[in-house]
Amino acid sequence: MNEGSRKTIKLLCFSVLGMFTFSFALVPLYDVFCEITGLNGKIELEATTNQNLETESGRDVSIQFVSHNNEQMPWIFRPSDSQIKIQTGEFHTATFYVKNPTNKTMIAQAIPSVAPSNAASHLKKLECFCFEQQELAPGEEALLPVRLIFDDELPDSIKSVVLSYTIFDVTDYNDVEMTQHHNDNDHHDGHEMEPSL
């Protein structure tokens, strides 16, 4: 085999390895892309650190809360209010009622999604039950809070926003580390902030 062939083979083998690596690199790239552009309705699973969100000159925006149970998730899960009117630049706390009707302790993870997707980057949260996994004993119920604010840059065309949560049964996944990072600088117990029932 001549020198040229050897070189071509080496180059091609590296390309194959490179493309295999690239397929895995697509995973973080996809998350970064969605985060930067706010596409896909994905919002950050961590508390905002921006202190200057509050303003006096906000405008009305209505927000709808939607809850879903993934596949066979048996928990009762619903928003306390299905729709509220709030002001941009003003904090608001909404709550979701949740109950574990089964006879075993279960752990759940809620995943948020925002529609329209270009509202996602303007919805900031100071506190959310979706930052943590939630554990409920048999028959236990709770009110889970989310403290949120719309920043001033919310496009004028958006008059109404849907914030949806899907709740997943992650009891069996509990050892698994989340691919999206938790809120490290503000670590607290899941139920600490719950208003009493």
Added chain:
Amino acid sequence: MSAVIESHDHDDHHHGPAEGLTRWLYTTNHKDIGTLYLWFSFAMFLIGGAMAMVIRAELFQPGMQIVEPEFYNQMLTLHGLIMVFGAVMPAFVGLANWLIPMMVGAPDMALPRMNNLSFWILPVAFFILLSSLFMEGGAPNFGWTFYAPLSTTYAPPSVTFFIFSVHIMGASSIMGSINVIVTIMNMRAPGMTLMKMPLFVWSWLITAYLLIAVMPVLAGAVTMMLMDIHFGTSFFNAAGGGDPVLFQHIFWFFGHPEVYIMILPAFGITSHIIETFSRKQLFGHTSMVWAMTSIAILSFVVWAHHMFTVGLPLAAELFFMWATMLIAVPTGVKVFNWVTTMFKGSITYETPMLFAIAFVVLFTIGGFSGLMLAITPADFQYHDTYFVVAHFHYVLVPGAIFSIMAAVYYWIPKWTGNMYDERLGRLHFWLSFIGVNVTFFPQHWIGLAGMPRRVPDYALQFADWNMVSSVGAFLFGASQILFLFIVIKTVMGGKKATPEVWEGARGLEWTVDSPAPYHTFSTPPKVS
């Protein structure tokens, strides 16, 4: 005296094939391996075809008649996987093995032992895949696109075997592509510059680069599935922070170039056949090369047109729509070049030419329905209907498969030394041509009328055209038995072929004897 010495020399250098089964197991000869690939793909074509017959038999009438819905889903999945990875791709690799060394004037492929390995792992892969039919829970049932979480959370246990077989198929394709590229880049006869290379060689060079780029991505996708299923990761599981839509992005980043992997070699084959039977030099050789290159490059930036309905932002939908439509430009260049080559040519209509002309016409129909599907708002209506089924079968059956059949008729005299039966060949063409159109054309209409794809049962208003479609499918399926008969008959005997075979055929492969000797171009030919 000198004549005696010469013939003695000749005998010394002539190594024929080994005898018996080990010839095929241990062979490193590109012609033997090409033959193995072609027979393997023919077997897979018949198995995948039998599954298509099950599908069409079930759809012959509304209601469930013959199979259970679960088994129907398995047939649908395996039909797709086998036809794509078992029939079309290995057939092209077989043609590449047979033809590329002869077309560039090389004695063999660059890496003969790897060539042997890349073939012999294929039967293993498909044995694993097909054996899943007999496992508990049945074969994969999630469609050939194996979208997560259907293929992870909800998959039958046999999905692990499916993943392993895809890994093996990928390894086989990657080794095959490395072989093709190294052969073409380093073993061309003196004087054969890149631009003088025959178009089949060009089409395979580009295809091999596409394979190198995307088969590892496919391997990555199934590896992520494997990890999600068995090792507790959450690449595609939203509960763990993953995203099912990510699967579709990764899959189609592989999947769209894959579509062109299955059609570019067909472009090469068609160019040769139309040139020969028009008895004219091909119009626009250089533009053909550039058209194929631009199609290959564009194939990397259009993947999301398969997923317009997942909720892409407007900007992405516009980008992928326009990028997709842009592909019509180089494809149009190719179609016009073929037509211009035929224009004022002294055309005769032997079987390869009939298949090639049918390719140009029917592939163009598939291209037009592709343009319709590229229009984002229209796609919202067409998505996941039989219109999509009609579209991709038009580009794959009378596209890729017809070109493979054309290639077999065109080069089989070179492979076997015998002419095929022209009368039977034409009969096979007309039965296939009628069968394919009766099968797939009505699917445009039932798709536009709203029949979803991948269903074992359907609403009553779709009954008539489904019956027509099934009848066409049975005709097409049966006519492939005739094809098998013609091929076997040609291998067994027939009118002896001349070295040139076709009047006015161009290319180095027509300068060697028919059948091609076991070793060709041990000393490279001079190309002017």
